Amino acid sequence: MQMPLGQFLLRRLHEVGINHLFGVPGDFNLSFLEQTLQPSPIRFINNCNELNAAYAADGYARSNGLGAFVTTWGVGDLSALNGLAGAYAENIPVVHISGLPRLHAVNERALLHHTLVDGDYDNIGRCVAEFTVAQTRLTPANAVIEIDRLLQCCWLERRPVHLQLPSDITHLMIEVPTQPLCLMEPTSDPLQVERVISRLQAQWRPENSPVFLLDNDAVRFGVIDVIRTIAEKMAIPYAVLPSAKGIMDEDSALYLGVYAGQASLPTVSHAIHHSDCVIGVGLRLTDCNTGLFSQLIDNSRLISLRRFDVAIKGAQFPGVMLKELLTKLAEQVTDREARPLPPRPSLPLSTEAQTTFSQAYFWQAIQAFIQPEVIIFGEAGTAHSGASSLRLPAGARYHSQIIWGSIGFTLPALLGSQIAQPDQRHLLFIGDGSLQLTVQELSTLLQQRLTPIIFLINNRGYTIERLILGESSAYNDVNEWDYAKLPSVLDKGNHALSFIVDDIPSLHQALQAAENPNRDKAIFIEIRFSPLDAPPQLKQFAKRFADYDYGNCGPRNLNH
Structure with missing residues (x-):
């Protein structure tokens, strides 16, 4: 059958589970955005800038599986590039649609606005190619093949793709397939799978004290449930890297905690360091994941299950797909009696009850406040340091961006996530x-009538940077805003309740208002701390990074 090219793109996005498109309008993408106003399966969310649109699509993909956003050529694409790079680093599948000038202008190298006035229409693609796994420029002739190829690549690699859509072809009729797009998972070599299963079963005997160590690919590639099944059947405890905080049940008796090399809690590091069979899933042993490369895991004890291959104590097995392998393992393993696990600490930041208002008191109060099924975003720095130490209740999820670490990511990402999961x-x-x-x-969040709870940790500047270097240096200061008034300044509709917290009674008053299950407003809570009040683990983290x-001979040591 035939349909307009732009509508086919929207149809394909919808078929892979995308129901919202983030972005900023510009003259080269308006013809495509018009098609979202027609009877369309996808709703366009207008962001305040392109970087935020990329962040929102990232947050949407974390809660939805895939995300997408649209920009205009040149200025919009480069503004969004940092968001694309973050999605690439964090393994987030995002579709970037760029509104390109009309085809004849590109082919004739016309000197248009939003270009470098040199006739080069490939420069943006070259930039974006560094941070995407597939790229294309659509034409009426290649649209069907290329749209399907990019969506398949995005799903296969769980990373961003870049699609250039010329402004004058969106409404042209093209021949399209009638069948929906099915995102196919690759299959394994069956003999290779059997070899791997045989070796795994020989390695994870009880006397080897096997333990799972999980990174984010476990959730990106949809194997959380099957890992849980294997862990429960075989009584194998599990830990997660900091970048994978919250991907597994933390209320399970098998949950050890977060492993970050020698920066881990003693019970966690003991379990990992004394196991003769560490079963890693998608591990990326970055500086932030390992307490600056202080992990004690060598290949002689490591089974590394990756998305498309396996390494068992250094021996490589290509052609083994992660989900297929774990599914077959789950079918073959038998129940095993659980081994006793070491006791876990009852509180994340301190085992002693806090009685004065501080970061320590705040995070203990939050531990009691969080509920099952909640979705939490923790911004890089002080916020992530405290939030990542929380013991999450059943069904709760935690999102951060600690690998790419672009500050400001979480607010627009929260918007995207709640658009995807409005009832959570x-x-x-x-x-x-x-x-x-x-x-x-x-x-945008208030315009969309969303109702998150936002905790603004106001410590008058960059506390994490102060702890690394420059405790009182002016470069770590930020201008003081009247933060509690921001919701009323940015939205006239009175869709938020604001609170200022600077002591224990005001904190509990704000939390009580936020707990109201029938509220129809967002909650914005400004919490005021002194500049150097920070969770203990952040201070340890900062010292390690300063030394590294x-x-x-660095300025930190010279100043002392």
Whole structure:
């Protein structure tokens, strides 16, 4: 059958589960955006800038599986590039649609606005190619093949793709297939799978004290449930890397905690370091995941299950797909009696009850406040340091961006996630410095009548940077805003309740209002701390990074 090219693109996006498109209108994408106003399966969400649109699509994909956003050529694409790079680094499948000038202008190298006025229409593609796994420029002749190819690549790699859509072809009729697009999972070599299963079963005997160590690919590639089945059948405890906080049940007796090398809690590091069979899933042993490369895991004890291959104590097995392998393993393993696990700490930040208002008191109060099935975003820095230490209740999820670490990410990402899951309770913990980068998206959030709970940690600047270097240096200061008034400034509709918290009674008053299950407004809570009040683990983290970044002769040591 025939249909307009742009409508076919929308249809394909919808068939792979995308129901919302984020972005900023520009003259080269307006013809496509018009098609979202017609009877369309996809609703367009207008963001305040392109970077925030990329962040929102990232957050949407984390809760939905896939996300998409649209920009205009040149200025819009480059504004969004940091968001694409973050999605690439964090393994987030995002479709970037760029509104390109009309085809004849591109072919004739016309000197148009939003270009470098040199006739080069390939430069943007070259830039974006560094941060995407597939790219294309659509024409009426290649549209069907290329749209399907890019969506398949996006899903296969769980990373962004870039699609250039010329402004004058969106309404042209093209011949399209009638069948929906099915995102296919690759299959394994069957003999290779059997070899791997045989070796695995020989390695994870009880006397080897096997333990799962999980990274984010476990959730990106949909194997959380099957890992849980194997762990429960075989009584194998599991830990997660910091980038994978919250992907597995933390209320399970098998959950050990977060492993970050020698920065881990003793019970967690003991379990990993004394196991003769560490079963890693999608491990990426980055600096932030390992306490600056302090992990004690060598290949002689490591089984590394990756998305498309397996390494068992250094022996490589290509052609083995992660989900297929684990599914077959789950069918073959038999129940095993659980081994006793070491006791876990009862509180994340301190085992002693806090009685004065501080970061320690705040995070203990939040531990009691969070509920099952909640979705939590923790901004890089102080917010993530505290939030990542929480013991999550059943069904709760936690999102951060600690690998790419672009501050300001979480507010627009929260918007995207709640657009994808509007009925789930969302919490955001973000610092004042980070908020100032992307605060505009609070406007979009309120315009969409979303009702998250936003905790703004106001410590008058970049506390994590102060702890690394420059405790009192002016470069770590940010201008003081009247933060509690931001919701009313950015939205006239009175769709938020604001609170200022600077002591214990005001904290509990704000939390009580936020707990109201029938509220129809967002909650914005500004929490004021002194600049150097921070969770203990952040102080340890900062010292490690200062030593690593600057060495023994760095300014930190010279100043002391």
